[in-house]
Amino acid sequence: xxxxxxxxxxxxxxxxxxxxxxxxxxxxxxxxxxxxxxxxxxxxxxxxxxxxxxxxxxxxxxxxxxxxxxxxxxxxxxxxxxxxxxxxxxxxxxxxxxxxxxxxxxxxxxxxxxxxxxxxxxxxxxxxxxxxxxxxxxxxxxxxxxxxxxxxxxxxxxxxxxxxxxxxxxxxxxxxxxxxxxxxxxxxxxxxxxxxxxxxxxxxxxxxxxxxxxxxxxxxxxxxxxxxxxxxxxxxxxxxxxxxxxxxxxxxxxxxxxxxxxxxxxxxxxxxxxxxxxxxxxxxxxxxxxxxxxxxxxxxxxxxxxxxxxxxxxxxxxxxxxxxxxxxxxxxxxxxxxxxxxxxxxxxxxxxxxxxxxxxxxxxxxxxxxxxxxxxxxxxxxxxxxxxxxxxxxxxxxxxxxxxxxxxxxx
Amino acid sequence: xxxxxxxxxxxxxxxxxxxxxxxxxxxxxxxxxxxxxxxxxxxxxxxxxxxxxxxxxxxxxxxxxxxxxxxxxxxxxxxxxxxxxxxxxxxxxxxxxxxxxxxxxxxxxxxxxxxxxxxxxxxxxxxxxxxxxxxxxxxxxxxxxxxxxxxxxxxxxxxxxxxxxxxxxxxxxxxxxxxxxxxxxxxxxxxxxxxxxxxxxxxxxxxxxxxxxxxxxxxxxxxxxxxxxxxxxxxxxxxxxxxxxxxxxxxxxxxxxxxxxxxxxxxxxxxxxxxxxxxxxxxxxxxxxxxxxxxxxxxxxxxxxxxxxxxxxxxxxxxxxxxxxxxxxxxxxxxxxxxxxxxxxxxxxxxxxxxxxxxxxxxxxxxxxxxxxxxxxxxxxxxxxxxxxxxxxxxxxxxxxxxxxxxxxxx
Numbered sequence: 001x002x003x004x005x006x007x008x009x010x011x012x013x014x015x016x017x018x019x020x021x022x023x024x025x026x027x028x029x030x031x032x033x034x035x036x037x038x039x040x041x042x043x044x045x046x047x048x049x050x051x052x053x054x055x056x057x058x059x060x061x062x063x064x065x066x067x068x069x070x071x072x073x074x075x076x077x078x079x080x081x082x083x084x085x086x087x088x089x090x091x092x093x094x095x096x097x098x099x100x101x102x103x104x105x106x107x108x109x110x111x112x113x114x115x116x117x118x119x120x121x122x123x124x125x126x127x128x129x130x131x132x133x134x135x136x137x138x139x140x141x142x143x144x145x146x147x148x149x150x151x152x153x154x155x156x157x158x159x160x161x162x163x164x165x166x167x168x169x170x171x172x173x174x175x176x177x178x179x180x181x182x183x184x185x186x187x188x189x190x191x192x193x194x195x196x197x198x199x200x201x202x203x204x205x206x207x208x209x210x211x212x213x214x215x216x217x218x219x220x221x222x223x224x225x226x227x228x229x230x231x232x233x234x235x236x237x238x239x240x241x242x243x244x245x246x247x248x249x250x251x252x253x254x255x256x257x258x259x260x261x262x263x264x265x266x267x268x269x270x271x272x273x274x275x276x277x278x279x280x281x282x283x284x285x286x287x288x289x290x291x292x293x294x295x296x297x298x299x300x301x302x303x304x305x306x307x308x309x310x311x312x313x314x315x316x317x318x319x320x321x322x323x324x325x326x327x328x329x330x331x332x333x334x335x336x337x338x339x340x341x342x343x344x345x346x347x348x349x350x351x352x353x354x355x356x357x358x359x360x361x362x363x364x365x366x367x368x369x370x371x372x373x374x375x376x377x378x379x380x381x382x383x384x385x386x387x388x389x390x391x392x393x394x395x396x397x398x399x400x401x402x403x404x405x406x407x408x409x410x411x
Numbered sequence: 412x413x414x415x416x417x418x419x420x421x422x423x424x425x426x427x428x429x430x431x432x433x434x435x436x437x438x439x440x441x442x443x444x445x446x447x448x449x450x451x452x453x454x455x456x457x458x459x460x461x462x463x464x465x466x467x468x469x470x471x472x473x474x475x476x477x478x479x480x481x482x483x484x485x486x487x488x489x490x491x492x493x494x495x496x497x498x499x500x501x502x503x504x505x506x507x508x509x510x511x512x513x514x515x516x517x518x519x520x521x522x523x524x525x526x527x528x529x530x531x532x533x534x535x536x537x538x539x540x541x542x543x544x545x546x547x548x549x550x551x552x553x554x555x556x557x558x559x560x561x562x563x564x565x566x567x568x569x570x571x572x573x574x575x576x577x578x579x580x581x582x583x584x585x586x587x588x589x590x591x592x593x594x595x596x597x598x599x600x601x602x603x604x605x606x607x608x609x610x611x612x613x614x615x616x617x618x619x620x621x622x623x624x625x626x627x628x629x630x631x632x633x634x635x636x637x638x639x640x641x642x643x644x645x646x647x648x649x650x651x652x653x654x655x656x657x658x659x660x661x662x663x664x665x666x667x668x669x670x671x672x673x674x675x676x677x678x679x680x681x682x683x684x685x686x687x688x689x690x691x692x693x694x695x696x697x698x699x700x701x702x703x704x705x706x707x708x709x710x711x712x713x714x715x716x717x718x719x720x721x722x723x724x725x726x727x728x729x730x731x732x733x734x735x736x737x738x739x740x741x742x743x744x745x746x747x748x749x750x751x752x753x754x755x756x757x758x759x760x761x762x763x764x765x766x767x768x769x770x771x772x773x774x775x776x777x778x779x780x781x782x783x784x785x786x787x788x789x790x791x792x793x794x795x796x797x798x799x800x801x802x803x804x805x806x807x808x809x810x811x812x813x814x815x816x817x818x819x820x821x822x
Contacts, residue, residue, distance in 0.1 A: 027443075030441040032441075051689045052441075052688075052689055054446065056689060108769070110798065111743075111799035111801070111802065115799075271727055274727060274730065275691075275726075275727055277463075278462045278463055278467060278723035279690065280685050280690065315686075315743070316685060316686055316735075316738055317734065317735070319685065320734035320738065324727075326727050327726075327727055330727075332726070332728055333728065358519065385728060387519075387522040388522035390522065391522060
C-alpha cells in the first residue's frame with residue numbers, strides 16, 4: 001500500500017521560479033491609469049494591459065513556465081489542445097525553447113490563429129468538434145508519441161507561470177488594494193491571487209465570469225467542479241465548461257469572490273476599452289471592466305484597483321460589429337423608417353432636409369412589400385451617421401417638422 | 412531703427428525645462444516591441460504608444476509646456492482653436508493648472524470631443540466653418556479678453572513640450588537608430604528631432620505625411636510655407652494646410668526626410684495596429700506604420716527603429732468601417748451576386764449549400780430590377796463571413812460546382 005499522493009499546490013517560491021523561466025520571452029506589460037474608470041467609480045483604477053503580451057494574452061507565461069518545469073521531459077516535444085490563445089502561446093514558447101510543438105485545434109478555430117501557430121513552426125492538427133475533444137486528442141497523442149501534454153490551466157506549473165503577472169503588479173502598483181481578474185479555467189486568477197496575497201494578504205482579489213458560461217459560482221457552492229452546457233459567448237476565451245480540480249481548490253482558497261457579468265455588458269466594455277483606453281481587448285479580457293462598470297464588484301474605497309485585461313485576440317470583424325452596435329446605442333447611428341409620397345422628387349426632398357442637419361447619409365432602402373401603404377405612398381428606411389444622441393434627436397425633430405412620421409428602427 | 416528680432420528657436424535646454432513642466436500630468440507612455448513590423452521589415456521595430464497618453468494624444472505635452480512658459484501671462488486664461496486633440500489637450504492642461512480655458516471648435520467637430528472639453532471645464536465656442544477660422548477666432552478672442560493664445564504647433568514652447576517625447580525615447584530605447592514620426596504642423600516631429608539629435612546626432616528622424624494633405628515636401632523644396640487645398644482624409648489629425656514658419660525651418664534643419672504615404676495604406680495601418688499590436692490608433696497616428704509597411708522609408712539596418720503612434724482619438728464608427736473593409740479585403744467577408752431559379756425552395760437550397768461550407772450568413776438581398784434576368788430567374792446578393800481567403804475560395808467553388816454563377820461584389 002502506498003501513501004496517497006500529497007495534494008498538489010502552488011507556492012510563492014514556485015511563482016518566483018517561474019518568473020525567471022518566463023522572463024526573457026514574456027513581456028512585463030504596462031500598467032496604465034484609466035481616467036474613465038476612475039471617474040465612473042470615483043476611485044483610482046488602473047489597467048494591467050496584458051493584451052499587449054506576446055501572442056496577445058497571458059497564456060505565454062504559463063506555457064513558458066511549464067516548459068521550464070518539464071526540462072528534459074519535453075525533449076520529444078509538447079502537445080496542446082485549444083481554439084486559440086493557449087495553442088498560440090504553446091507554439092511561441094516551444095519555438096523560443098527549440099522544442100517541437102503539436103497543437104490540436106477545432107474546425108471552427110479562426111484561420112488567423114491557425115496560421116499564427118503554423119508561422120511559429122507548430123504542427124497543427126485540424127479537426128475535433130470542440131475544444132474538449134481537441135484537448136483529449138492532444139493528451140492521447142502526447143502519450144502515444146512520448147511527448148509532454150500542456151494543460152491550459154489545471155496544472156501547478158502553468159498556474160505558477162500565470163502568477164508571474166501578480167508579481168509585476170506588486171512591483172508596479174505600490175498602493176494596490178484590489179485586483180479584478182477574468183476567470184475561465186481559473187489558472188490566471190489563482191496564480192495571481194497566490195502571488196499577490198502571499199506578500200500582501202490585505203489585497204482583495206475578485207474573479208469575473210460571463211453569465212453565458214459561469215461554472216465557478218455553482219462549483220464553489222457545491223465544493224466540486226460542476227460542468228456547464230457549452231454556450232456561444234463573446235467572451236470565448238473564458239468559456240470553460242468545467243473548472244479544474246486544482247484550480248477550483250485554489251480559487252476557493254485564495255480568491256475573495258467570483259462575480260458574474262451579463263454578456264451584453266461585455267460588448268460595451270470592449271468598446272469602452274477601444275474608445276477611452278485605446279486598447280483592443282477581447283471579450284474574455286474585458287469582463288473585469290464590465291464588472292466595475294456594472295457594479296458587480298466595486299472599486300476599493302482607498303488604494304488602487306487594478307483590472308487585468310487578460311488578452312486582445314479578437315478579429316477585426318467582431319470589433320466592427322460591437323463598434324457598430326455601440327454607435328447605434330450612442331445615437332451616433334440613426335436608423336429610421338418613414339412613408340413618403342410616391343412622386344418624383346419626394347425622396348430627394350427628404351434627403352436634402354436630412355443633409356441640411358449635418359447628418360451623413362449611409363444607406364437608403366425602399367420598402368414596398370409587407371407594409372400597409374397607400375398606393376400613392378412608398379416607404380424608405382434611412383441610415384444616418386450623426387454626431388451623437390442630441391444631434392440624432394435634432395435630425396428627427398426636423399424630419400417631423402417637415403411633416404414626415406419617422407419610426408425608429410432598432411433604436 | 413530697432414534691430415530685427417533674433418530668430419526664434421528651440422534648444423535642448425528648453426526641452427529639458429519642458430520635461431519638468433509636463434512631468435506630473437502627462438504620462439511617460441510605454442515603448443512596445445512590434446513582432447509584426449519586425450518580421451515584415453527584418454529589423455527591430457518598436458512602437459511609442461503615445462495613443463495611451465492623457466487626452467489620447469501627444470498634444471497635452473505642448474499645452475502643459477506652454478502654460479508653464481506663460482506663467483503669470485495666462486492668469487486671465489488661455490484660448491485655442493481646434494477640431495480635436497489640441498483643444499482637448501489645452502482643456503486638460505488648463506484644468507490641471509487651474510487656468511480658465513476657452514476653445515473654438517468647428518461645427519463638424521465630433522460631439523465626443525466637444526463634450527470631452529466641456530467635461531474638463533473648458534468653455535466651448537461652437538461655430539467656425541473650418542479649423543483655420545476657429546484658430547483665428549481664438550487668437551482674436553485672446554487679444555480682446557487679455558487671455559493667452561496657444562497655437563497648435565508654431566510656437567517654441569509648444570515644440571519644446573512635444574520634444575519631451577524624444578527624451579523618453581532616449582531613456583527607453585538604448586540602441587535607438589531611427590525614428591519615424593507623423594508630420595502635421597511639424598511641432599511633434601521637430602521637437603522630437605531636436606531632443607534626440609542634440610544628444611545622438613546619428614539617429615535618423617523621418618517624418619511622414621498623408622498624400623491627401625502633404626504640404627511639407629513642396630514647402631521644403633521651395634524653402635517657404637506653401638498652402639494646400641483642404642481635403643478629406645482619414646488622417647485628419649495631420650491635415651494641416653500650411654506649415655508654420657518656425658516649424659518649417661526646424662523640420663528643414665533637423666529632420667532627415669519627410670515622406671508621403673497613400674490614404675488607403677493608412678486605413679490598413681489602423682487595422683494592423685488593432686489586430687496585431689492591440690492598440691487603437693487614429694489615422695494621423697498610424698502614418699508611420701503605413702510608411703514602414705509601404706517601404707516609403709525602410710527600418711534601420713542595425714539598431715532599433717521607433718515608430719511614434721501619436722494619437723488614438725478615433726470614433727468607434729470609423730474603426731468599424733476600416734475593420735469591415737479589411738475583413739472584405741482579407742477574404743473574411745465574402746459578398747457575391749448570383750441568379751437563382753424563381754421557384755419555391757431555390758434560395759433555401761443555395762443557403763443550405765453555403766451553410767454546409769461553414770460560412771456564416773450575414774445578409775441576403777433579392778435583386779429583381781435593373782438586372783437582365785429571365786422571367787423565371789431572380790437574383791440575390793449574399794454576404795457571408797468566412798474564415799479567410801482560402802475558405803472564401805472554397806465557398807465559391809462549392810457554389811460553382813452546384814451550377815450557380817457567382818459574381819464577386821466589391822471584392
